[in-house]
Amino acid sequence: MSIIRLKFVSLKQSRWYEHVIRFVLGGLATMFAGGIAVLAGPSWGGLFLAFPAIFCASSTLIEKHERTRKESKRLRGTRRGQEAAALDAFGAALGSAGIVAFALTVWFGRYLPPVIVLGLAMVAWSIVAVMAWHCGRHWPRELRRGISPGS
Amino acid sequence: MEFVIRFLAGGIVVSAFALLGDLLRPKSFAGLFSAAPSVALVTLGLAFQNQGIDYVVAEARAMVLGGIALAIYGVVVCHLLMRKRWSAGAASSTALLVWFGVGAGLLMTFGA
Numbered sequence: 001m002s003i004i005r006l007k008f009v010s011l012k013q014s015r016w017y018e019h020v021i022r023f024v025l026g027g028l029a030t031m032f033a034g035g036i037a038v039l040a041g042p043s044w045g046g047l048f049l050a051f052p053a054i055f056c057a058s059s060t061l062i063e064k065h066e067r068t069r070k071e072s073k074r075l076r077g078t079r080r081g082q083e084a085a086a087l088d089a090f091g092a093a094l095g096s097a098g099i100v101a102f103a104l105t106v107w108f109g110r111y112l113p114p115v116i117v118l119g120l121a122m123v124a125w126s127i128v129a130v131m132a133w134h135c136g137r138h139w140p141r142e143l144r145r146g147i148s149p150g151s
Numbered sequence: 152m153e154f155v156i157r158f159l160a161g162g163i164v165v166s167a168f169a170l171l172g173d174l175l176r177p178k179s180f181a182g183l184f185s186a187a188p189s190v191a192l193v194t195l196g197l198a199f200q201n202q203g204i205d206y207v208v209a210e211a212r213a214m215v216l217g218g219i220a221l222a223i224y225g226v227v228v229c230h231l232l233m234r235k236r237w238s239a240g241a242a243s244s245t246a247l248l249v250w251f252g253v254g255a256g257l258l259m260t261f262g263a
Contacts, residue, residue, distance in 0.1 A: 007176045014173060022169045023162040030161020030190050031154050034197070037210065042202075043262075046210030047254045049191040050217025052224055054165055056243040058172065058185055059228070063239035084178055085239035086232040091182015093225025099218035102188045106195060106211035114199035114207075118192065129183045137179055 013065045022054055029053030050099050055092060059085045094136045098129030157197060165189040186221055213258060220254035 029051060037045020067081035105121040112120070172184030191214060198207045227249045231242035 004180050005176050006174045008174060010173050010176075019166060019170075023166045026165020026169070026189065027158035027162030029165065030157050030193050033190050033194050034154065034157050037194075037198075042198075042206050042209035043213040043258060045194070046213025047217040047220075047258055049188070049194055049210060049214040050221045050254070051190065052185070052221060052243070052247070052250060053190050054169055055185050055224075055228075056240065056247070058169055059239040059243045062178070079236075082232045082236060082239065085242075086229045087178040088172075088182040088185055089225045089228035089232065089243070091179040091225075092185040093182075093222050093229065094179070095183035095186030096218050096222035096225060098183065099186055099188055099191075099221055100215050102191060103211045103214035103218060107208055107215070110204050110208050114196070118196060118199075121188070122192070125188055129186070133180055133183055137177075 010065070013069070014061075018061055021057055025054050025057050046103075049103075050096070052092065055089075059088055062088050090136075091133065094132040095129045097132040098125040098127075101125055101128035153197070153201070157193065160193045160197075161190060164193050182225075186225070216257040216261065217254050219257060220250045223253050224250040 030053075033045055033048040033051065036048045063081035063085040065081075066084035067077035069077075070080045071077035102121045102125040105124040106117055109117040109120055168184050168187040168189045172181045172187075175181040175184065195207055195210060198210060224246050227246045228242045231237045231246065232239065235242075237245075
């Protein structure tokens with residue numbers, strides 16, 4: 001059973017410019033989603049609310065951090081970096097169930113006040129995403145091979 | 152002005168979720184935060200205020216389809232990394248085409 005935990009030491013691996021990149025990409029993705037909605041209507045704009053906005057940057061950083069960490073211990077870094085990024089991608093695939101739950105809550109909660117709707121949608125996202133992770137985390141056997149538990 | 156607010160709020164919320172993802176282990180659990188509704192939270196919050204409920208509902212309906220496309224995107228990235236041994240940058244950016252293809256296909260089919 002994997003135990004969910006916080007690993008503060010991972011913050012030391014991050015450089016200040018990596019946080020800036022994420023901030024800028026996040027801001028641009030939010031502007032982009034709004035721009036699409038203005039140009040092409042709310043349906044196309046809505047589609048881009050589930051755009052994997054910062055996934056490319058995050059995934060590349062995860063791969064880089066893992067590779068650097070392993071290579072500093074004279075281990076094969078390239079493959080380990082790919083495996084770490086693949087685990088993140090698999091988590092994102094499971095987490096997409098939470099995105100759907102978030103959207104359905106907003107859709108069907110239309111008669112509630114906006115703050116309540118968005119609050120409930122976040123609760124729905126967290127519950128469904130964690131449940132999806134709990135049910136699906138044993139699927140990718142090949143991902144677990146060669147990766148230490150809870151790495 | 153609205154786009155400046157959008158940029159700042161989006162940047163802050165996305166960074167917060169990304170930071171949480173950095174801190175959490177195991178990595179597959181942290182991956183849930185790569186699919187967090189950070190952009191949606193800001194965009195829908197502003198849409199509630201500026202455009203009204205019908206606009207928000209139209210966006211939410213389409214977001215359901217985007218979420219399905221995101222699931223396929225995650226699986227494709229995983230496949231490219233593990234089977235094809237692509238780098239994370241190449242896999243995650245190439246698979247964006249899959250995300251858009253699936254999302255646009257679903258949107259045109261179901262007309263959300």
